[in-house]
Amino acid sequence: MKHRFIFVIALFLVLFPSCDTGLTPLNEPSGFRGVVRFKNWPSADSVRELRIVAFESYPTDSSGIIPALLAGTAAVYPELERRLPTFVDSIEYEFTTKNGLNLQLRNYVYIILAQQYGPNVFNDWRPAGVYAARPNSFDPAPVRVLLHRIVPNIDIDVDFNNPPPRPWR
Amino acid sequence: MKFLALLLFFFTAYELVAAGSIRGRVMVETSDEPLSGANVRILGTNKGAVTDAYGEFRIGDISPGTYTVGFSMIGFQKVTTKVDVKEAEETFVEVRLKEAPLQSEQVVVTASKREQSLQDVPVSISVLDATQISYRNSVSLDEALRYVPGVNMTGPQINIRGSSGYSLGAGSRVLMLLDGIPFIAGDTGELIFEAIPAGHIDRIEVVKGASSALYGSNALGGVVNVITKPVASVPETYVRTYGGLYSKPTFDQWKWSDKKRYLHGQSAGVSRRFGDFGMSAFFSRQVDDGYRENDFRRRYNVFLKARQEFTSSSSLTLNAGFLHQFSGQFLFWRSLDSALIPPIKNQTDNLKSTRYYVSGLFNTILSDNTLITTKAMWSHNLWGFQQMGDAERTESKSDGFRAEISARVSLGDHHIVTAGVDGNLDVIGGAMFESRTIGGLALYAQDEITLSEKVSLTLGARFDLQSVGLTERSLQFNPKTAIVYNIAEGTSLRASFGRGFRVPSVAEAFIAAGGGFVRGVPNTDLKPERSTSYEVGISHQVFEQGSIDVAAFRSDYDNLIEPGLIIAEQNLNVQWRNVTSARVQGFETALKLGFFEDNLIYSLGYTYVYPEDRTKNDILKYRPRHLFYTNASVRLDWLSVGGDFRFVSRADRIDNELVETGIVPDGDERTDILVADFRLGADVSLGGVSLITTLNVKNAFQRNYVELIGNMMPPRTYLLSLEARF
Numbered sequence: 006m007k008h009r010f011i012f013v014i015a016l017f018l019v020l021f022p023s024c025d026t027g028l029t030p031l032n033e034p035s036g037f038r039g040v041v042r043f044k045n046w047p048s049a050d051s052v053r054e055l056r057i058v059a060f061e062s063y064p065t066d067s068s069g070i071i072p073a074l075l076a077g078t079a080a081v082y083p084e085l086e087r088r089l090p091t092f093v094d095s096i097e098y099e100f101t102t103k104n105g106l107n108l109q110l111r112n113y114v115y116i117i118l119a120q121q122y123g124p125n126v127f128n129d130w131r132p133a134g135v136y137a138a139r140p141n142s143f144d145p146a147p148v149r150v151l152l153h154r155i156v157p158n159i160d161i162d163v164d165f166n167n168p169p170p171r172p173w174r
Numbered sequence: 175m176k177f178l179a180l181l182l183f184f185f186t187a188y189e190l191v192a193a194g195s196i197r198g199r200v201m202v203e204t205s206d207e208p209l210s211g212a213n214v215r216i217l218g219t220n221k222g223a224v225t226d227a228y229g230e231f232r233i234g235d236i237s238p239g240t241y242t243v244g245f246s247m248i249g250f251q252k253v254t255t256k257v258d259v260k261e262a263e264e265t266f267v268e269v270r271l272k273e274a275p276l277q278s279e280q281v282v283v284t285a286s287k288r289e290q291s292l293q294d295v296p297v298s299i300s301v302l303d304a305t306q307i308s309y310r311n312s313v314s315l316d317e318a319l320r321y322v323p324g325v326n327m328t329g330p331q332i333n334i335r336g337s338s339g340y341s342l343g344a345g346s347r348v349l350m351l352l353d354g355i356p357f358i359a360g361d362t363g364e365l366i367f368e369a370i371p372a373g374h375i376d377r378i379e380v381v382k383g384a385s386s387a388l389y390g391s392n393a394l395g396g397v398v399n400v401i402t403k404p405v406a407s408v409p410e411t412y413v414r415t416y417g418g419l420y421s422k423p424t425f426d427q428w429k430w431s432d433k434k435r436y437l438h439g440q441s442a443g444v445s446r447r448f449g450d451f452g453m454s455a456f457f458s459r460q461v462d463d464g465y466r467e468n469d470f471r472r473r474y475n476v477f478l479k480a481r482q483e484f485t486s487s488s489s490l491t492l493n494a495g496f497l498h499q500f501s502g503q504f505l506f507w508r509s510l511d512s513a514l515i516p517p518i519k520n521q522t523d524n525l526k527s528t529r530y531y532v533s534g535l536f537n538t539i540l541s542d543n544t545l546i547t548t549k550a551m552w553s554h555n556l557w558g559f560q561q562m563g564d565a566e567r568t569e570s571k572s573d574g575f576r577a578e579i580s581a582r583v584s585l586g587d588h589h590i591v592t593a594g595v596d597g598n599l600d601v602i603g604g605a606m607f608e609s610r611t612i613g614g615l616a617l618y619a620q621d622e623i624t625l626s627e628k629v630s631l632t633l634g635a636r637f638d639l640q641s642v643g644l645t646e647r648s649l650q651f652n653p654k655t656a657i658v659y660n661i662a663e664g665t666s667l668r669a670s671f672g673r674g675f676r677v678p679s680v681a682e683a684f685i686a687a688g689g690g691f692v693r694g695v696p697n698t699d700l701k702p703e704r705s706t707s708y709e710v711g712i713s714h715q716v717f718e719q720g721s722i723d724v725a726a727f728r729s730d731y732d733n734l735i736e737p738g739l740i741i742a743e744q745n746l747n748v749q750w751r752n753v754t755s756a757r758v759q760g761f762e763t764a765l766k767l768g769f770f771e772d773n774l775i776y777s778l779g780y781t782y783v784y785p786e787d788r789t790k791n792d793i794l795k796y797r798p799r800h801l802f803y804t805n806a807s808v809r810l811d812w813l814s815v816g817g818d819f820r821f822v823s824r825a826d827r828i829d830n831e832l833v834e835t836g837i838v839p840d841g842d843e844r845t846d847i848l849v850a851d852f853r854l855g856a857d858v859s860l861g862g863v864s865l866i867t868t869l870n871v872k873n874a875f876q877r878n879y880v881e882l883i884g885n886m887m888p889p890r891t892y893l894l895s896l897e898a899r900f
Contacts, residue, residue, distance in 0.1 A: 027845045027878035028886070030425055030511045035839075076563055077519020102509060102839075107518040109508075110836025152839065 035150050036101030036108055039159035041118055041134065045166040046092050054121035055089040055133070057082040057100055057161070059113035063145070069173040070119055070130050080108040099155065110152055115145045117169070118161050131171045134163030143169040194259040195234040198267035200225045200245055209271060212247040217254065219486045219539060224407050232264075237486060245269050246281065252291065283354070284379040284399040286622060286632065287388060287592055288582060293713060296632055296656030296668045298382040298725050298762065300324065300779075304403070307372055309807075309816065309853055311416060311870045311893045313439060313460060315367040315375070315400065322380050323764050323779025323803055326822050328796050329882030332365065334382050335727060336758040336783035337395025337705075339796035340829075340882060342737055342748060344681035347395035349385070353402055353493065355533055355551045358392060360572035360600030361607050363679025365398070366555070369497045369529050371475040373414060373441045374456045376403040382762075383727060384674030384707035387634045387654035390596070390616050391641075394674025394705040395729075402493065405452035405481050406445035412456075415440045416895035420465040423514060423889060424876055430467050430515050437462040437891075450483040465888050467515040468502035468523065487539035496530040503559060506884030510840035513878075513886045519562055526567065527557035543584040547594075550577040558604070570606035575599045592634075593619035600680075607680050614640035614677070620654070632656040632670075640677045640702070648702055650675045664715030674705040678735055682750035695740065695749035703733045703752065720767035728759040736795075739831045746837050755788045758797070778804040793826040798847075814855040822847035828883050841883040850874050866897040 046052070058070055061078040073079035082100035083089065090096060102108050116136040123129030136159055138146040148159055200212045208229025215222040216233065219241070223231040238261045246252040250271035259265055285295040292299065300322045312318035319325050319332060326333050328340045338347040345363040349356060352370060359366055378400050385393040417438040423429050441458035456477040464470045476496040483489045503523040507513045516523070531553035538546050551574070558569030580594030599613040620634025638650040654672035661667055678700040685694030711725030734754040740747040760783040767776045785797035800823040807816030824846050833841035855868040870893040879887055 025848065026424055026876065027848070028510060028513070028843055028880070029878070030427055030513070031509075031840065031843070032427075032511060034511075074518075077517060103511070109517060110839045150836070152833075152836065 031153065032103075033153040034101035034103040035110060035152055035154060036099065036103075036105065037148050037150065037156040037159040038097070038099035039136075039157070039161065040095055040097050041089075041161045041163060042095045043093065044162075044164045047165045049091075051122045052091050052120060053124070053129075054126075055091060056119045056121075057089075057098060058117050058119045059100070059108065059148070060115040060117075061111055061113060063115050064173045069128070071127050074107065077107060080113070081106045082108070100159075101155065102150075108150060110150050112147055112149045114147045115172075116148060116159065116161070117145075118163050120165075120168075132169045133165060134161040135169045136161050192238075192262045193235045194238055194261060195232060195236055195264045196241075196243065196257055196259060196267060197232045197264050198230070198269070200229045200231070200247075201268070201270045202250075203270035203272045206270075209247060209250070212245055212250070212271065215244045215246075216486075217242045217244050221486050235486065243267065245271060247271060282379050283401070284351070284381050284397055286620065287354070287580065288590070293666055294630070294658060296630075296658045296670050297385075298324070298709065298711060298723070298727075300380045300382070300764070302378040302380070304376055307375060307378075308866070308895075308897065309814070309855060309868055310818070310851070311853075311868060311872075311895050312372050313416070313437075314372055315370050315378070318372060318375075318378065319380070319398070320820065321803060321805070321818060322378075324382050324762050324781045324801065325380060326798060326801055327881055329885060330364075330367070332398065333797065334380065334396035335729075335760065335762070335781060336785040336794070336797045337729065339736070339794060341682075341735075341750075344685070344737075344750065345676070345679040345735065346392060347676060349389050349392040349397050351389070351397060351399040352531075352551075353491075353533065353535065354399065355535075355549050355578070356389070356392075356576055356598070357400075357531075357551070357553070359555055360553075360574040360612075360680070361555065361570045361602045361604075362681040363392070364681075366497075366529060368473060368499060368527075369475075369495060369531070370400050370402075371441065371456065371458045371477060373412075373458055374402050374443065374475075374477045376401045383670070383709055384652075384654075384672040384705050384729065386638075386650075386652040386674035387636045387672050388618060388620065390618075390636060390638050390652075391614070391650075391675060391677045391702075394676050394703070394707075394731075402477070402479065403445075403454070405447060405454050405479060407447065409447070410443075410445045410899060412441075412443040412445075412897070412899050414442070414895065414897040416893055418870075418891055418893035420463075420888060421876060421890040421892075423465075424878055427511060428514050430512075433463075435463040435465050437893075451481070453478070453480040455479075464502065464504075465514065465891075466504050466507075466886065468521055469504040471499065471501040473497070473499045473501075489537050491535040491537075493533045493535075494531065498528050500524065500526050504885070506838045506841070507886060508839065510843045522562045523559065525557065525559050527555070529553070529555045529557070545582045547580050547582070548578070549580075551575070556604075558606075568605050570602070570604040572600055572602045574601075588624045590622040591619065592622075593617075602680055607684050610680050610684060612641045612680065614638060628660045630658050638675070648677070650702065650704075666713050667711075668713070669710045670708070672707050674707065675702050676735075677702045678750065682735060685748075693747050695747050697749050697751060700735060700750060701733050701752050703731060703735050705729050705731045716765075716767065719769060720765065722766075723764045724761070725763075726759075726761045728757065731756040731758070737829075739829055741831055741835050741837075746832070746835070753789065754794075756786060756794055757788055758783060758785045758794070760784055760799075773809045774807075776804075776806045778802070795827045795829060796825050798823045798825050812856055812858050814853075814857065816853045816855075818849075818851045820847060820849045822881075832883065838884040843880075844883065845879050847879045847881065847887075848875075848877055849879070863898055863900040866895075866899075868895045868897075869893070870895070 059080045082105040117132040118134040119130050120133040138144045200209045210227045212225045214231050221233050223233050225231045236259045240258050243257050244254045281289050307318045324335050332348050350365040381397040385397045420435040439460040443456035445454035458475045460473040462471040478494045481491045503525050508515050508517050533551035536548040553574045556571040558567035560567040576598045578596035582592045597615045602610040616638040618636035623631045635653040652673040656670035659667045683700045684696050707729040709727040713723045733752040734756050736753050737748045738751045762781040764779045781801040785794035787794045802821040805818045824844050832838040851872045853870045857866050872891040876890040
């Protein structure tokens, strides 16, 4: 009896404070949102894929989308198994840490709508529009992704007849 | 060579005299039952034995003379008696040991570099023995240390009573010793816990407070002395295997793999004696899938020990250890919503390390009152990390040499003087820290003075010249004073004062490369940091069933070296600087009770720490204020049941820069640590084979918590271990 009593007391001391699960997911995404407006759609065979891509640094000749993505210095929307609609006037998007690939709490200096224009999924990419500092400009503007905040009005104008320069080879 | 031959001849010359022997029996005083497993030692020699199942022992090959023989066993009061050994005769001795409260007769070696009863030690010491490590199935040394009162881990870094925060793996304010020899990486200055296999540890002694007066640099927060198992006195073979499974994450969105995540390991060891020569060998292998992505581990350890007794008064012990480890590197989570996966760019980061060492310990008793000890160690470390896109691994290699000669002299009945000289040399290479050579030399002495039957005083000091080639050369003087007053039988009061220092590690001063998200900025102007520690404490036996210890402590730190974070664009640069004057003060209580012939054991430890940054008038980073550990275990014949509970309060401050800049997303999402572990064990003997089976459930209530920001700790983990000894 004495054994049992002391054992129960000891067990109680061990068990009592352990009823909470501790940390839980926040489910408050971080990211940015906006509208992509399209003009002058080309033929369907030259618009195989569209992605919004955010680069941590301006991509040089040697680094395209795929190398930057693999290096973790670029983020892509939407996730690979989903696609953006084509041949529409505009789309509203929300690119967050929940629905994009590799978006982090970083400063992104070059945000584009990327177009896959050819069959080579690794190389046949070019910027079709850029999030710019001023209207009718190709000067990229930065966006800082803040914790649990969605930065609004990150709009991109796309004119397939007048695309921004392609920085990578 | 001639000198060595002469030396061997000198030490073996005693054997020419016809030897005698001591035979005897050890009994329990109250019941007159034989006591098996009691230690019998001829003091002042290396001779000894362990009593058999009938409580009997025999020690042969003893030179004629009068000896003091000590009899001890955990749970019993130590007894010493004088024995006359005559030429070619066997002397019979019978002693009865009186049962003693738990812990009071525990013997420790770290406080004064000699064997002492725990009750006579003038500083706070906690001891973790092999049984506790085995029953908890602690697969690594750092895991075992999480149960020591006053100690908490911040990821891989140890913190004793608030002395350390998190220094990104560079430098440590706790010195680790391996069988009394400093065991610390020459390049990073960190403690290499994984190089010591948990299965080969006999016990761990943790000294709390500045100990630089005996041990030099790094010992300003405390000392962890890992004592490996001695060569067994009877032939022993050991086989152990364990297997485990991590539970699924608490939330589905944390699930990252469809496969079950396992961990398992195997170890084996043998120990044999051949006359005066004994040796043991140990091997272990650990495989861990990891509960997080890119957090796998493969670890191999080999450990060898050889001991030769040249005469009854001189012996040589050689140790050699080898570690090879390959692991993923999980630096921090992607976010709390994706807590078990790393950022994309860190998904393939990995670490590879190969470390080995050889150490030697030569003891010789020159006379009845003089013991000379010579220790030396060579260690080699090669490790490196590889990140995504790296063509080659960024590596660091270092060779460390340590040597020490010390003498312990008993002067009459009132003085035990210990003095010595030690030196260290570290040769460092590789891309991470480039080529460096650093070293130091030290002289130390201490006198333990018995002022009366009840009062003993310890005075000591150490001079260190550190460190050639690293920042500027510095001369350090670290004194210490301690007093123990035995108020009554079973009650002692202690007070101590000591100074400590730490020379910055090569990593802190010269790091030029980066690991993961960190890039180092060298600072060659770094100066050693210093501490002054004070402690008062009282130890008291409770109801003949256990002991309680209460201590109050304070440490003042100057020139504290802390990592300064510099955010440059998207990257984090870190530079270690002498930035802070700090004071860490608090109190600690430890209680240990044993009932029903120790079949029910209960212990608890509570530590309160107030860690004050006096330069910024704020709380020091990464220091929890409350630590509470409790443990209960019940043994019913061959069955045992036990549980551990740990509470570590949420640290008041962390590196906010890491969170605000998004380098560690949700890094400030932290909580109190409340962890409960349970175990069920069966201990049976079949045909001379001792079999121990233990089932452990760790983090039984699946608490989701971090010790280090952005690093979720393991979920509920089931472990089953089988151990056989024969």
